[in-house]
Amino acid sequence: MFTVEQALDAIIAEVAAPVAARVPLGESLGLVLAEDIDSDVDTPPFDKALMDGYAVRAADVTSGRAELRFLEEVMAGQVPTRAVEPGWATRIMTGAPLPAGADAVVRVEDTQFRDSKEPAVVAIDGAPVTVGQSIMRQGTSTQRGQRVLNSGTPLRPQEIGTLAESGRDQVAVYHRPRVAILATGDELVPVNEIPQPGQIRNSNESMLAAQIQRAGGEPVPLGIARDERANLRERIEAGLACDLLLLSGGVSAGKLDLVPSELQAAGVRQVFHKVRVKPGKPLWFGVSERSKKDANPIHKGCYVFGLPGNPVSSMVCCEIFVRTALRRLLGIEPQRPLAVSARLEHEYRHQGNRPTYHPAQMESSLTGRTVSIVSWQGSSDLRATTAANGMVCFPAGEAVYSAGTVMDVYPW
Amino acid sequence: MFTVEQALDAIIAEVAAPVAARVPLGESLGLVLAEDIDSDVDTPPFDKALMDGYAVRAADVTSGRAELRFLEEVMAGQVPTRAVEPGWATRIMTGAPLPAGADAVVRVEDTQFRDSKEPAVVAIDGAPVTVGQSIMRQGTSTQRGQRVLNSGTPLRPQEIGTLAESGRDQVAVYHRPRVAILATGDELVPVNEIPQPGQIRNSNESMLAAQIQRAGGEPVPLGIARDERANLRERIEAGLACDLLLLSGGVSAGKLDLVPSELQAAGVRQVFHKVRVKPGKPLWFGVSERSKKDANPIHKGCYVFGLPGNPVSSMVCCEIFVRTALRRLLGIEPQRPLAVSARLEHEYRHQGNRPTYHPAQMESSLTGRTVSIVSWQGSSDLRATTAANGMVCFPAGEAVYSAGTVMDVYPW
Structure with a gap:
């Protein structure tokens, strides 16, 4: 009987390396980046105003007070047409490019605009102005060509925003595994039925699907297989088209525990059966390496877990063992459960x-x-x-x- | 200018109480239960074998050794047809109901089945057997009619499994809010375009959508609105059909910051504009209470956030303020950000x-x-x-x- 450590070693050794797939950026949350990302732009792309106000030469406003001549107005999305010479100021919006010559922005709250003259006058009355004030210099956050994200990074909102800044509306991530869930047992009835004597509801399917979803997999519920070879075999075949197949029930030592023999008949190679752990001792693990007719380039095989039927046994085995396989397929480090x-x-x-x-x-x-x-x-x-x-x-x-x-x- | 605390108070005061909606159990992960759940069954529903083995009377096997007569076999999903009398044993599978008369299960590993005689003999050789061994009594986990989950509970896999045991394949949860995201500004280009001078990519949409998704909302990206009244108004109208509308950009003090005036023109009542916080000072918040033509019974109004356009300002305001509104709508406690x-x-x-x-x-x-x-x-x-x-x-x-x-x- 394997120890937990031996079982985890075997899972990590058997499960193939993660496979990259390109997905829309909006579907990438929680997945792991499978390419290095270099920025194709400077961020900011130009010296940028951080406030609404006036672009000035700081040397003109060292005291915090000045009257400057109004040059022009630059909206966000526009570009300045003229350089700011000494004694002049350009109206500028947050996010707009700083005009040549200017080296600071005075916030609009510290100014008064007087258009009774020609040119109009910008009267400034605030704190002394310093070079670089309320400006973010081109490339301060990121320079063009700079590595911004490394392959292997899990994608959170801030990484997704950074990918968008770098022009990636599609991104290579490790493929989200599809995980078939098949409950087995003549005692099971669907959740919406009232169990008759000797019967219980198939609660494991809902629970395991939620565990898989939380862990970053895509659950594929396959319903209930009866303790009958033809029915079981057909549903196992369906499950083997996924990246993982979880069976619950049918792996302990009882006479009707058909699952291990039917899995082997379906070409699934047993890696281990039984683990020195409580709950979860009857756990079964195997690998199907057959090439598929409906060949999906991402699908390199199917990893099959026979989970014990008791709900907490199923839950615990999913957390310890199945999630280790999922982390391997998702490219998440460390792969072993992290205590x-x-x-x-x-x-x-x-x-x-x-x-x-x-x-x-x-x-x-x-x-x-x-x-x-x-x-x-x-x-x-x-x-x-x-x-x-x-x-x-x-x-x-x-x-x-x-x-x-x-x-x-x-x-x- | 509001303090952060005043802004959070205002959001919580304005946002309506969460609205319950019935969803399939498989779509409930992470949502909050909106009904109390009483079990409609005992769990286990009967005295249940926890091992594959033989149901016996413990008094027959106090020494750990005995030869008992074989009575019958009960598979999972079957019910025993006969009571176990002294000197007899019934073959039983994990999960199957214990026969009347029996009060313990001996695991199959400690037994030998000999069918050379009639009736066949079950030879037991193991540890002394005690009453209740390898049995879980009816109702030990949950009794019929017992409260198993309270309204207000966030649903994790174990709660979802418990709901399935209690026969709920549909469950009342607080409605997942739909959150429209509208970036504004003539300087913005879509992520897949190369910015020209003065332009930047619309990275906020992807980032905010990921933040909303992570927080339990459903993001509804609306693209880029130009700094032009008709275009902005049309897109604001579309966004007001959602539970929340996030605008990024267009709320600072610049001349082209049309957003606050267009929101008010669309019937959105301003609650506050500007918060004493960095980054994020220009934050705008308002409420649209108009009845909708496409009246959705769940949709009680739309809560509108005008977020500053700089990416970290947008991100921080979403984390502090938007998520507070989301927690209120999702029924998540505490509603305020939890430091x-x-x-x-x-x-x-x-x-x-x-x-x-x-x-x-x-x-x-x-x-x-x-x-x-x-x-x-x-x-x-x-x-x-x-x-x-x-x-x-x-x-x-x-x-x-x-x-x-x-x-x-x-x-x-």
Whole structure:
């Protein structure tokens, strides 16, 4: 039986490197940049006014008071037609290019415009004016040809704005994986049905789809497969057209657990079955490398997870193992689950023959992070996880963890 | 001029309470529940096997060893047909209902099935068996009629799974606001064009759309409006059909800043114009309460923000002010921006005549949170924000902040 570390190693070793695809900039939020970006322009593209006011020569207004002659007006989007000579001023709007000769902008609030004479007069009464005041020089933020973003950068709004400044309305990112979700089991009924004796609702599909969506994948729900070979095989075939296929249920040791044998029949090579972890021991992982008839250049194979059917087992395995595969495909570093350290809020006794991921609530503050263990009845008790924002990892064995012990926590 | 606090108060006072709408469960991630949810079933719905194995009477296997007679087999989705009497055992699958009479499950790994006799024999050789072993009792996680989720709960995967267990394939959530984004200015060209002298690309649309998407709204990009009344008015009218309308540019004091007057002409009541904040001073906020011809019952009006055109000004105003309106419409608490405290990593001197929101990089660890000020050239320097994951707030005035000073940080 693999340890968690061995299982994660195997997933990272098997899952192919991420594949770049070009998407519209508006669909790139949260994806990872797959190309280096050099700016094709200076930003700002010219010496730019940062205020509405008058472009002047600072030497004309060192005292903060002056009367200058009005030269012309430059709106945003226009270009100055004349240089500002000593004793002159050009009306300028925020964002407009500074005229030649000018080296400062006086804000409009400190000026009065008097057009009784010809030329009109700009009377200035404010603080002493210094060279560069209320101006942003061409290329201060970014110079043409400068590297502005590196391949591997996750795209947030500020990176998306920077890409737009650099003229990229399409951008190469690592492809968002499509993740098929197939619940298996004769005991399952759709969510909108009332379960009869022996039946339960297929809650895993909705939960897993939300986990995949949150993690940056595109969920593809495939409904319920019955514990019957032909039905299962057909739906597995459909799922293998996606980048990942998650099956829930059907991987423990029972007689009707057809999933592993049907996956192998469909050409999926088993990489591991069972992991020393609680919940989630029956986890199955395999790889389908067949070329596809509907060959998508992005689709290099399908990575298949057989998740245990109990909801918290499915959820935990998705967080630890499936998300590792997703991070690899999405180009997100680090690929392994990232634990954060937090101090246990209260003493807690834990006992288990496998490492246990237990729902927990973490709080952060100026002075550090703490974690509280939430009450939890085991792998069928999904409701308990609604009081949690992560899981704390207890090693195998029995121990009393005193308040203040530093624990590894995996935030959800 | 309003302070930031006065502006936030005004936004919260003006924006209507959130409106509930029923959506498919699969579209609810990140939205806030707008109804209380009581479970319509016990979870588990019956005493349930947690392992594949044999349902037994614990009293028959107190030593861990026994030979029991084989009664029947219950698959998941089936119901037991016979009670387990002393000396008998029923084969049971994970998730299947426990037969009457049985009070424990022995895992299949500790058993041997011998069908040479009639009835067949189940030989058990493992640890002593206790009452309740490998069983989850009916209703342990949730009892029928029990409140499982309260109105106001943000929906994460575990809440979505819990809603599915409770039979909700549709759920009442607070409506996801549609947010129109309209960039204004003759100096703007689309992202895919090469700016000519005096022009810049419309990078704000892409950036604001990503900010809105990340914050849970649905961005509706409206392109570029020219500094010309008829064109601006037509696009403002289109934007007013959304829940929010963001205009970028055109709200500072320049002669061509038509936006405030055109908004008022379109029946938008100004609530405030200008806020004592840097960047972002020219911010404009107003409300359109007109009834709409294409009356959408969810659409109670439109809240209009005139954002300054410089990219970092737009970004910061969106984070502080627009997101407050979005949280109000989405039912997210608290509605005001939530500062976290972090200690300054290095000494920093700051000077400004208004409270300043400065790009900064925050790090969290076991021992607390620290924040570093990133190099930033002002409101046109968007690229600087790609090195930041939030902004630190400096009060107005000049001061030296020593390393270790506790600062308010607003994460992005």
